[in-house]
Amino acid sequence: MIDHLGLQSADVPAAVAFYTTVFAPAGLREAMRYETPGGPVVGICGPDGFPQLWLSPLAEGTERPVHLALRAPSREAVDEVFALVRAQGAEVLHEPRVWPEYHPGYYGVFFRDPDGNNVEAVHHTPPEE
Incomplete structure (x- = not known):
């Protein structure tokens, strides 16, 4: 989690x-x-x-503020979190995308919770072999 x-x-x-x-x-x-x-x-x-x-x-x-990242089971789940965040009217800090500067396959969305904390939903796509 x-x-x-x-x-x-x-x-x-x-x-x-x-x-x-x-x-x-x-x-x-x-x-x-x-x-x-x-x-x-x-x-x-x-x-x-x-x-x-x-x-x-x-x-x-x-x-x-705290930064809390919760693991998502797929990129689609990260996108669903993003849609729900927008529906709640929360501040979106960064829309879902790949963040290669963190590592290959890092896919996340960043937003603020009601207390102003920086929250992230992230999925780690395994590298292709």
């Missing part, structure tokens, strides 16, 4: 160091990092290597 969680941080490198240090016994480590104009965005993974905790710079003043 939960695919990944994103937290905003006033100091991303310090937050990464904290999480990877205190959760080292659980196998947490940095999986990937990319730079943005506001600073680094870092994906932390467990033993499976799949980044499920994302740390990013403060993006909206002093507010720290």
Whole structure:
């Protein structure tokens, strides 16, 4: 159900160091990092290597909205979520599309929930072999 969680941080490198240090016994480590104009965005993974905790710079003043991604069983399901979000009148942040900068086959839609949190429905299409 939960695919990944994103937290905003006033100091991303310090937050990464904290999480990877205190959760080292659980196998947490940095999986990937990319730079943005506001600073680094870092994906932390467990033993499976799949980044499920994302740390990013403060993006909206002093507010720290949560980013919650829920896994969808198909791209069609992501599109259905999008249609229902629009029907509810919620703010759409990004319409459904492939996000190759995350990984090949990453298909998601981003929107705000009633409390302003950044919510995502995502499907991970396996790479063609």
